[in-house]
Amino acid sequence: MSSSTLESSPAVELKDTLKPPKKPSAKMPWLLLAPSLLVLAIMVGYPLxxxxxxxxxxxxxxxxxxxxxxWVGFQNYTDTLTDPTFWTVLARSFAFMVVCVFLTMAIGILLALLMMRLNKFFRLLTSIGLLLAWAMPALAAVIVWGWIFDTQYGIVNNVLTTITGDNWMGHSWLINPLMFFLVALVIIVWQSVPFVAFTMYAGLTQVPGEVLEAASLDGASPAQRFRLIMVPYVRSIIVVLIILSIIWDLRVFTQIFVLQGIGGIAEKTNTIGVYIYQMGMAQGHYGAASAIAVILVFIMMGISYYYVRQTVKEEEL
Structure with missing residues (x-):
């Protein structure tokens, strides 16, 4: 048999077709990412x-x-870390953040579970209400809530006067720091819950129905089905939501700043975001404000470390 016959045989042709495809160039991903990396370098990297x-x-x-x-070296960092006001503001910010995150996650998960049980009409109605709260700009939301808690003409004072019979008109909700943060808590949680509710609802709908049905037939209560079946399926979603909520609520600015302008006492209600702004823009100490901002960036990186590490581990599996 001639060599030309062997070369044209089906076995040789099959061998040629089974050749592994050429590996893409290692430079190609970087070339595709180059425009986005350039934009990030200009918009984020340069300011940082x-x-x-x-x-x-x-x-x-x-x-x-x-x-x-x-050039003063680490003097700004030394002054900041030895300033009792900084630690007071940071502790206040963390305490406020913990309460906000807890309530946001709890209410958001409960709303997601409720949406799974509602019929189509009421689920649509609930979704529209959540979207309206989520879409409202933070500044507009604070102004509206400021009117609701207004000292002279607020709806809350009027309703309390009608219900209790006592005269609540003239009562200031923002002078007292505890009441100030209660009002801020209502505003922030009200606007943060929709994101958690929608995200959790999307995750919970992916839990297999047959698994939940089997657990129900085995006698598992609704709380047990949620804790033992639903939570493991959406654990990664919950972790992401918690970390994002921590970051958002720790650097909250608009709600606190505007409420202070309406009637709060800045020295007793500052959070870390407002404190940085006042240190820089109001007092003109831009170097010290930058040092505080850098410290906050490292705090955020430390908070995000767990999520990044878990993400990398999942991608390596």
């Missing part, structure tokens, strides 16, 4: 580098007029 550099300088209002900034 400037912030980091400014945190080592004595950058005051004079530097805005072109006066060279004095």
């Amino acid at each position: 580098v400037n912030l980091f550099i400014m945190s080592f300088q004595k950058y005051e209002r004079a530097q805005l007029m072109g006066v060279p900034a004095e």
Whole structure:
């Protein structure tokens, strides 16, 4: 048999077709990511580098007029970490964040479970209500809630006066720091719950119905079905929601800042985001404010470490 016959045989042709495909170039992913990385470098990287550099300088209002900034090394960080006010504000921010995250997750999960039991009409109605709360700008929401808790003409004071018979008109909800944070808690949770509810609802609908039905036939209560079956299926979603809520609520700014303008006492109600703003924009200590912001960035990175580590582990499996 000639060599030309062997080369054209089906076995040789099959061998040629079974050749592994060529591996893509290692440079191709980076070429595809280059535009996005360039945008991130300009929009995020450059401000972060400037912030980091400014945190080592004595950058005051004079530097805005072109006066060279004095390099002070770690002095801004030393002053910040030895300032009792900073630790008070940070502790207050963490305490407020913990309460916000707990209530947001609890109410959001309960609403997601409720939406699974509602019929189509009421589920649509609930979704529209949640979307309206979620879509409202934070500034507009604070102004509306500020009217509701207004000292002279607020709905809350009017309703309490009608129900209790006591005169609540003229009662200020924002002068007392505890009441101030109660109002802020209502606003923040009200706007944060829709995201958690929608995300959890999307995750819970992916739990196999036959597994839940089998557990029900075995005598599992609704609480047991949720804890032992639903939660393991959506554990990664819950972790992501908790971390995102922690980050969002720890750096909350608009709600606190606007409520302070309506009637709160800034010194007793500052959170870390407002404290950074006042240190920089109000007092003109931009170097010190940058140092506090860098510390906050490292705190956020520490909070996000667990999630990033778990994500990397799942991708390696």
